[in-house]
Amino acid sequence: MIEFKNLSLVYPNGNEGLKNINIKINEGEFVVIVGLSGAGKSTFIRSVNRLVTPTDGELIVDGEDILTHNGKSLRELRKKVGMIFQSYNLVKRSTVLKNVIAGRLGYTGTFRSIFNMYPKEDMELAYENLKRVNIENKLYSRADELSGGQQQRVSIARVLTQKPKVILADEPVASLDPPTSHQVMKYLKQINQEDNITTIVNLHFIDMAMEYADRIIGMRAGEVVYDGPASEVTEKTFEEIYGRTIREDDIRGGEVNE
Amino acid sequence: MSNQLPPKPRTPAKVVKRVIILLAVVALYVWTFSSVNINWERVFSERTLENINRIIPQFFDPAWAETGTILVKMVETIFIAYTGSLAAAVLAIPLAFLCASNMVKNKFLNTIGMWILGAVRAFPEIILAIIFVAAVGPNPFAGVLAIAIGSTGMLGKLYSEVIESIDMNIIEALEASGANKMQILFYGIMPQVLPEFLSYAIYRFEIDVRASSVLGIVGAGGIGTLITFAYLNRNWDEVGMILLVIIIAVTIIDQISGFIRRRLV
Amino acid sequence: MNKTDEFIPTSLYPAKTKRTISIAFIVVIGFYLVSSITTESFIINFFLKLGNITDLVGRFFPPDWGYVNNVWPKLFETIHMAIIATTIAVIISVPFCLLAAHNITTNKWLYNSMRMILNIIRTIPDIILAVVFVGLFGIGVFSGIIALIIFAVGILVKLMSEIIEAIDMHPSEAIRASGGNTIQTIWYAVVPQILPQFISFSLYVFEINIRASVVLGLVGAGGVGQLINKEINFLNYPAVSTIVLIIFAVVVVIDWISGKLREGLV
Ligand SMILES: Nc1ncnc2c1ncn2[C@@H]1O[C@H](COP(=O)(O)OP(=O)(O)OP(=O)(O)O)[C@@H](O)[C@H]1O
Numbered sequence: 082m083i084e085f086k087n088l089s090l091v092y093p094n095g096n097e098g099l100k101n102i103n104i105k106i107n108e109g110e111f112v113v114i115v116g117l118s119g120a121g122k123s124t125f126i127r128s129v130n131r132l133v134t135p136t137d138g139e140l141i142v143d144g145e146d147i148l149t150h151n152g153k154s155l156r157e158l159r160k161k162v163g164m165i166f167q168s169y170n171l172v173k174r175s176t177v178l179k180n181v182i183a184g185r186l187g188y189t190g191t192f193r194s195i196f197n198m199y200p201k202e203d204m205e206l207a208y209e210n211l212k213r214v215n216i217e218n219k220l221y222s223r224a225d226e227l228s229g230g231q232q233q234r235v236s237i238a239r240v241l242t243q244k245p246k247v248i249l250a251d252e253p254v255a256s257l258d259p260p261t262s263h264q265v266m267k268y269l270k271q272i273n274q275e276d277n278i279t280t281i282v283n284l285h286f287i288d289m290a291m292e293y294a295d296r297i298i299g300m301r302a303g304e305v306v307y308d309g310p311a312s313e314v315t316e317k318t319f320e321e322i323y324g325r326t327i328r329e330d331d332i333r334g335g336e337v338n339e
Numbered sequence: 340m341s342n343q344l345p346p347k348p349r350t351p352a353k354v355v356k357r358v359i360i361l362l363a364v365v366a367l368y369v370w371t372f373s374s375v376n377i378n379w380e381r382v383f384s385e386r387t388l389e390n391i392n393r394i395i396p397q398f399f400d401p402a403w404a405e406t407g408t409i410l411v412k413m414v415e416t417i418f419i420a421y422t423g424s425l426a427a428a429v430l431a432i433p434l435a436f437l438c439a440s441n442m443v444k445n446k447f448l449n450t451i452g453m454w455i456l457g458a459v460r461a462f463p464e465i466i467l468a469i470i471f472v473a474a475v476g477p478n479p480f481a482g483v484l485a486i487a488i489g490s491t492g493m494l495g496k497l498y499s500e501v502i503e504s505i506d507m508n509i510i511e512a513l514e515a516s517g518a519n520k521m522q523i524l525f526y527g528i529m530p531q532v533l534p535e536f537l538s539y540a541i542y543r544f545e546i547d548v549r550a551s552s553v554l555g556i557v558g559a560g561g562i563g564t565l566i567t568f569a570y571l572n573r574n575w576d577e578v579g580m581i582l583l584v585i586i587i588a589v590t591i592i593d594q595i596s597g598f599i600r601r602r603l604v
Numbered sequence: 605m606n607k608t609d610e611f612i613p614t615s616l617y618p619a620k621t622k623r624t625i626s627i628a629f630i631v632v633i634g635f636y637l638v639s640s641i642t643t644e645s646f647i648i649n650f651f652l653k654l655g656n657i658t659d660l661v662g663r664f665f666p667p668d669w670g671y672v673n674n675v676w677p678k679l680f681e682t683i684h685m686a687i688i689a690t691t692i693a694v695i696i697s698v699p700f701c702l703l704a705a706h707n708i709t710t711n712k713w714l715y716n717s718m719r720m721i722l723n724i725i726r727t728i729p730d731i732i733l734a735v736v737f738v739g740l741f742g743i744g745v746f747s748g749i750i751a752l753i754i755f756a757v758g759i760l761v762k763l764m765s766e767i768i769e770a771i772d773m774h775p776s777e778a779i780r781a782s783g784g785n786t787i788q789t790i791w792y793a794v795v796p797q798i799l800p801q802f803i804s805f806s807l808y809v810f811e812i813n814i815r816a817s818v819v820l821g822l823v824g825a826g827g828v829g830q831l832i833n834k835e836i837n838f839l840n841y842p843a844v845s846t847i848v849l850i851i852f853a854v855v856v857v858i859d860w861i862s863g864k865l866r867e868g869l870v
């Protein structure tokens with residue numbers, strides 16, 4: 082369970098990223114955060130694994146206030162909270178397997194990780210996760226030989242390998258074409274359901290948000306302006322969140338029917 | 340469904356190549372460490388300790404009294420570098436055109452040009468200086484010649500790369516409008532290459548100031564002459580002062596030339 | 605008064621550009637004259653006295669081929685010095701490259717002082733380093749190696765820190781986000797991105813070190829330069845040209861090998 086209590090974040094240059102957020106996210110929920118560019122979606126998500134540090138309030142993850150974490154306890158938090166990025170953030174010159182096994186770094190001593198001395202179970206876990214996203218045949222390929230969708234699947238496998246309780250995804254499909262976007266979202270949804278991993282995804286496509294989310298949180302100018310089940314959301318709701326009419330580029334489209 | 344990892348795909352050729360490189364490297368190191376002749380007893384001797392106690396304090400207490408003489412020689416050093424660089428900046432141009440395959444469409448001449456430049460680059464300036472000191476006597480002119488020849492090697496190569504990367508369409512257009520070879524050179528080619536030529540020449544001048552500050556060690560003029568004297572007379576405070584002057588002068592020149600080069604491109 | 609309507613350009617360039625260029629030109633030529641006169645070096649002399657010079661250079665020829673066998677031991681010493689110095693310099697430079705890259709070392713104070721030390725080191729000519737170390741540790745290979753190490757670290761750290769500053773920081777964000785510590789982040793996200801260049805630059809520095817270690821012998825810091833110094837003092841010019849030609853051949857061969865290796869890397 083994740084709880085934001087009166088949480089605010091002001092960047093060093095004075096930009097207000099978050100303004101007094103109060104939100105409770107339950108275990109196993111699939112939450113999609115929507116909002117215009119600059120609304121504070123990334124700031125919201127990055128607070129949960131402390132890639133940014135809120136300046137006021139409390140943020141409870143798994144029963145602990147994470148704002149005081151540093152050093153070792155911060156790394157412990159990050160082991161529990163996995164993250165997927167818009168630009169995949171793979172090490173391009175390294176193999177797929179090496180990228181995926183990097184998910185175990187938090188569990189592995191520095192010395193062992195430098196000399197690639199991973200327990201057999203870790204290697205098997207990495208391989209199993211590659212199978213889950215159907216990319217196990219690219220095991221020894223270099224990451225830069227893969228397409229964007231394949232790279233994002235590898236990054237999902239990396240996150241799974243770290244056995245997280247929470248997965249954060251910051252615009253995971255923004256760099257992908259429509260069919261690939263749906264494929265990646267389906268993997269995320271499937272993992273959320275099968276493993277009961279709380280998942281928070283930033284999206285700015287309203288059709289995808291409605292299709293995959295259990296719950297939608299709308300943000301504008303650092304504030305939460307909407308919070309409700311996806312089933313109750315209509316285009317009208319989005320117009321309220323965005324503060325303008327819906328345009329063509331707010332919709333991803335291209336849904337592939339199975 | 341087993342979770343056994345499939346084996347890593349390895350091509351035998353790759354493995355063989357790696358093993359060969361590994362063996363070569365190991366052999367190189369074994370050869371080096373088994374035959375290198377370091378006189379450890381001398382290195383860790385009483386003398387070293389004495390030297391450290393004597394030299395280091397002197398070294399960090401530079402001979403301010405010598406500032407005048409040293410500055411004069413530093414200026415001479417800069418002049419040597421400047422004269423040599425400028426000569427090289429001009430000499431390198433014809434050679435660069437000779438080497439550029441889009442200008443001289445003759446593979447043989449290109450290769451000859453490359454060989455000349457390559458040969459010149461293989462000699463450290465100070466070796467050239469030794470030769471020129473023998474030829475023209477121990478004076479700054481020997482230094483200038485060493486710098487000029489040494490820099491021509493590098494500038495010629497850099498220039499020819501610049502020439503090879505120019506936009507040939509413009510030249511075609513000029514040709515089509517009836518321009519002759521000289522006109523093409525001055526209207527089509529020079530404007531494209533000149534800023535980069537200048538930038539490289541200035542960069543080379545930075546290197547040449549460093550180089551010419553040591554040429555005096557073999558008698559080719561400049562501040563290096565003082566180094567030899569100070570060192571032979573064990574005047575470490577003078578060595579310290581000379582070094583200080585070199586560091587400051589080189590830093591200032593680097594800053595100025597960096598400023599000019601940024602404004603050029 | 606419609607001046608603009610009657611305006612006819614008289615020059616291809618604006619007056620200001622013309623002025624700047626003219627001034628620059630005068631300064632360059634003026635400074636050249638001053639330099640030439642004070643150093644009494646007129647490049648034209650080179651061509652005027654070409655006959656003289658070739659005569660004198662002629663003293664270096666023909667090379668004394670009988671001398672060849674005296675060259676090998678010292679030549680190998682030069683190569684050994686370069687190998688040892690490059691190896692140690694590469695190892696030493698690793699932490700310093702990281703400290704001199706602003707995307708890794710976020711502490712401004714530490715970063716700036718690293719940069720400053722680095723810039724100072726790079727202004728010191730290698731041969732002066734050698735002079736000082738020969739003074740401290742006596743004539744021989746050891747002094748040369750130490751001088752080469754410092755010289756090489758200066759170059760390598762400069763080149764590598766620039767590469768590190770240009771890397772993609774996204775992967776390291778991902779590694780940190782999955783709980784990796786600083787060392788793990790560097791090893792998994794930074795090292796793979798820079799390793800090929802690091803090896804390539806190390807080979808390049810080795811090439812430079814070979815040339816430099818030839819020179820260091822002139823002040824007694826070991827290697828083939830010592831031999832040159834000796835024969836020059838004996839005015840034994842044919843032997844000098846033998847040495848120089850052999851050095852030339854070795855430098856060319858080593859550059860070629862190292863160039864081939866570097867091509868295979870990136
Ligand atoms: N590192 C930073 N320093 C200063 N201000 C920042 C920083 N990062 C974000 N901001 C500001 O905080 C606000 C929220 O930014 P955030 O990146 O969270 O928005 P977002 O909703 O993710 O937008 P996008 O859809 O463009 O990714 C913006 O006004 C932004 O300018």
Ligand SMILES: [Mg+2]
Nearest residue numbers: 122123124251
């Ligand atoms: Mg964002």
